[in-house]
Amino acid sequence: MNIVETSTGKKFPIEVLPVESTDYKSLVRNRYYFDWNCERYQEVYKLCKAGSDDILGLISLERIPEEWRIHIRLLTVSKENKGKEKKYDGITGILIVFAAKIAVREFGELACVSLKPKSQIAQHYIDKYNMNITGMTLSIEMPEILDLIKQYDHDQ
């Protein structure tokens, strides 16, 4: 999977790896918007450019096997990758697809990824990631989940 440098259109391969305990001291609210220390005991992953230690995005997940579901607890991009002036594009999509791949690997055709954004931004996730809305919860499942994975899951 690749992120795209917005100024040049150049693609860069990325890695999504588990956050290590030593990473937390650099996960400051000023750059990553939330108190990531609260997630220390959750399943948290970081997105970096391949070969780099600089964390460009983060995701915290909750596995709910009895519902064949992965719930995205918390997700963010680093400050310089937010808004119109963002340096790299595609970080959020890759993190959602990362969760989707875990869900399909674990639950096959029953897989589901859910999240619960504020109502003002929910429409964005519905439009961009083809999510469904149930009450306050957005979710993606079969068959849309496969299309989303296919859209992002390539090396070139």
Place this chain on the structure above:
Amino acid sequence: MTMTSKQNKSIHADAEYGVDSRYHSTRERESEAVALMEARIKKMKGLSGEEIVRARLLQLRLKMEEFLAKSAYDKGNYFSECLKIYIDTIYSKRTSFANDIEITPILLSQIINNHRAPNEEFFKKLMIHSEKMYRNVCEFQQQIWYQVYYQEKLNNTLLTQDIWRPQIEEHVRISEPLEKYNKA
């Protein structure tokens, strides 16, 4: 109150900075889970057979990738388990797969039950068959069956060293040690 298009654009531009979806209570979580599950079950009932096969093929690929990425050794017959899943996902009878790749059902059964090692030709046929099947499902690395097979062999060899090593080691000597190159 309606949003202006400028406000709407700005929200969309910033929407991706993050989401805080943490549930604040078990009650909140449970009530949302019930509604979500009802909606999902309705949707699941509408899935076609083809969509289910596509999901299971992707699941298999992801499981094989997970196996290859694992650093801890795992003893087991992972290759044949994956092969079984692959065939049973696509075919109602394993003999149909054997016919499609022009091998005998007996040979296939022996490979699946670990009574015979797959040969080069079997791997090549499996590789081509998988490429064709996965073409409309997802990306597929053609080397993955080889990698799973040899990774499993390596894992099993390393995990059973205590058993095979003493006997084999008796038949391994180094008659030309590095020390021989030391200056006198």
